[in-house]
Amino acid sequence: MITMFRTCLRGIYSCHWNQRSNEQKSDRCWLSFLSFVSILALSWMYICFIAFNDHYDVNNELFKAVKKWVNWYMIVMIISAVLAIYCLLLLVFGLLHLAIKEPLNLHCLHKVFLFLGLLAVTLETAGFCFKWEKQWKAIYMSFQATAPFLQLSAVVALTVISCLVFQSYHRAKTTACKIFIMMTFLVVSAAVFLCPLAICSPCITSNLPPKPxxxxxxxxxxxxxxxxxxxxxxxxxxxxxxxxxxxxxxxxxxxxxxxxxxxxxxxxxxxxxxxxxxxxxxxxxxxxxxxxxxxxxxxxxxxxxxxxxxxxxxxxxxxxxxxxxxxxxxxxxxxxxxxxxxxxxxxxxxxxxxxxxxxxxxxxxxxxxxxxxxxxxxxxxxxxxxxxxxxxxxxxxxxxxxxxxxxxxxxxxxxxxxxxxxxxxxxxxxxxxxxxxxxxxxxxxxxxxxxxxxxxxxxxxxxxKDMSKPDWHLEPNMYKGIWIATDIVSLLLMIGLFLWQRRRKSYIYPPNTSEKGIPLLAL
CATH class of the missing domain: 3.20.20.190 (Phosphatidylinositol (PI) phosphodiesterase)
Structure with a gap:
């Protein structure tokens, strides 16, 4: 079963179904590029979701140009969603490769699709800035509503990714590399854990105004x-x-x-x-x-x-x-x-x-x-x-x-x-x-x-008409409790994962041996 899982994973990511290939130096760079495109695609999907409030205006403007009514915005939404899902699934496969120590041989067809995806997002964002600049205010407004929940999602994502970060830390061969990995992770973690201190949302209030x-x-x-x-x-x-x-x-x-x-x-x-x-x-x-x-x-x-x-x-x-x-x-x-x-x-x-x-x-x-x-x-x-x-x-x-x-x-x-x-x-x-x-x-x-x-x-x-309260409304004390509880649980899980990986590494590679199991004295 494990062999079949590895074969399927390897086949989807690199198309090497029958045999394990050797990892090239550039393959990890491609994983970084995949991560970058995935973040851009997900960010663009978020922008499309927020700007959907005015999608009718976009369709109307295009109707004036082509004299034919088509739901152009929905077409853009579907294409953007497909691109975001494709990139995220490919990224998950890449991270799984990293976790089970499979070679990161991204297939050339995936590389072409990633470049096309990057080009599409770049052109769409440029068009958004040029023709629909006022919508950036709407994007800013959206963070007032979604920031508390995005922060909680970021904590969950950080907790999951920490497993790979700790794995890289324990595999690092030099002290300088270990310090760099851990310091970077601690800075990012602190920013994610403490960002609610900078969040200012009118929906975190105990004095809710009347319904408009x-x-x-x-x-x-x-x-x-x-x-x-x-x-x-x-x-x-x-x-x-x-x-x-x-x-x-x-x-x-x-x-x-x-x-x-x-x-x-x-x-x-x-x-x-x-x-x-x-x-x-x-x-x-x-x-x-x-x-x-x-x-x-x-x-x-x-x-x-x-x-x-x-x-x-x-x-x-x-x-x-x-x-x-x-x-x-x-x-x-x-x-x-x-x-x-x-x-x-x-x-x-x-x-x-x-x-x-x-x-x-x-x-x-x-x-x-x-x-x-x-x-x-x-x-x-x-x-x-x-x-x-x-x-x-x-x-x-x-x-x-x-x-x-x-x-x-x-x-x-x-x-x-x-x-x-x-x-x-x-x-x-x-x-x-x-x-x-x-x-x-x-x-x-x-x-x-x-x-x-x-x-x-x-x-x-x-x-x-039937809304009895805002969807995003939270009492300040309730939000503070959710925020602190989530951060504490995440921190405890991270500490547990760190200790478990260190113990696992010590168990697999006893002291005075290299990762290949060769006694250090023999080296």
Whole structure:
């Protein structure tokens, strides 16, 4: 059985199935290279996992470039996961080779794959830095949530690896080499054991703030086509306090709901290419023409969030029959269910320059339906002061703190990575409501909950509605107890492993003999 295990291990790692080959001087360098690529692949996988919160934005940007909807981000995730698993399994085989004293003859095919993996991770990281630089703030934020648990995982990994470290220590032939191995290991161990002293996480607290309110980003786009009435009705099932949407003006100056703007603003979410070939731009369509477009079949066809399987057949049929809603239709839901409405104003040129008529027609539509002014959260900064004069009851929402302070406002709406936990705490102490967008992952929602935000805009309200506490929350005393207990157990295991290996070496190689069993006096 042991012989078969060695043969399989040797065959997978080096393809020498029938015979044991001689180890070359460079083979241990290849193990170091394998370790390096494994760490990079695992780190990249972590980055992909954290950045998954905004994966829809990546797919949307690529759609603008290639005019075809594909879940590109999921493809990258799958490739990254395969690479990480491959490298880690190969590393485990390499360490087992080291432990049972098998030659480290890494096969040339593995070497080629490792170089390709290193190239892929390098290119992906470069693209991440160049095109998606803001996500590094999200990576930093993630450590506030995951650092306590990563530290515990690092302690476990260090304990397992210590067996190989002690083996290398006992095999070392010179005192200098032994000192170097042990000092390096002690420094790394001290850093891992004591790093909780530097961890600052808002989720390690005994004073947990109230759960943030939920705002449906274009409704509930994971459960229904975005910016459709079905989507907003689905978000009501999650208990949202407000709808978030995007408003544009048609050719006949009627406000309607649509996020995309510019030349191809209907291409992604409607069948405009079939109904009106060759026409583009909101200024070319009346509201009646827009109402003839199907705004739901694209959802069933592309399944943008991979959530279609969670819908019943009846819900799928309903999604397939959605149309482009007018603002008036949404306001009926706002009034009926007593929720608030926050929206962006979009224009033909996809710019931030609006005509005063945009604000006027939108405000006029709101007033006609008799919506309570305090239910309208006015977000567009253009002509804000004109709107404040027309409708002083609207709740003004700001994305710049300086502008908010000048106007005497008390409502901030910003990207989730724009404010630190300390800044959020200071704003809340000043009675400023803080809404952050777009929050789609439980770890991020948990972190922002611990930080004390008032509300979050989300695509995934169904994931958060039943959460009774943050996923990452720990009482300070409990975390301290887990940390100290884990470090002590790890330290005791390491001491035991060290003594066991020293005793085993003395038993196998009695005093006054070399590792080959030859008496030292004979040498």
């Amino acid at each position: 309110a939920l705002i449906g980003h274009r409704g509930a786009p994971m459960l229904a086509p975005e910016n459709t009435l079905m989507s907003f009705r689905k978000s009501l099932e999650c208990g949202v306090v407000a709808f978030e949407t995007d408003v544009q003006l048609s050719k006949d100056k009627k406000p309607f709901l649509m996020h995309d703007c510019g030349k191809n603003f209907l291409l992604r979410t409607t069948d405009v290419k079939d109904k009106f070939p060759g026409r583009d731009g909101s200024n070319n369509f009346t509201l009646q023409e827009l109402k003839t477009l199907n705004a739901g079949k694209w959802f069933s066809r592309s399944d943008p969030f991979w959530t279609l399987s969670s819908l019943s057949e009846e819900e799928r049929r309903e999604a397939d029959n959605q149309t482009v809603p007018s603002l008036s239709e949404l306001l009926v839901l706002v009034k009926k269910y007593n929720v608030s409405l926050i929206f962006d104003l979009k224009n033909e040129n996809n710019s931030t320059v609006f005509q005063s008529s945009d604000s006027f027609y939108t405000t006029e539509t709101i007033n006609k339906l008799g919506i309570s002014p305090d239910k309208i959260w006015w977000l567009p900064p253009e002509y804000r002061h004109d709107v404040m004069k027309m409708e002083p009851g609207f709740k003004q929402v700001y994305n710049k703190q300086k502008e908010m302070l000048m106007d005497g406002g008390n409502f901030m709406n910003m990207n989730f990575s724009s404010l630190s936990a300390r800044e959020i705490s200071e704003l809340r102490k000043s009675n400023v409501s803080v809404n952050l967008w777009v929050v789609n992952e439980r770890w991020l929602f948990s972190l922002l909950w611990c930080s004390g935000v008032s509300s979050v805009t989300t695509n995934a309200c169904h994931l958060f």
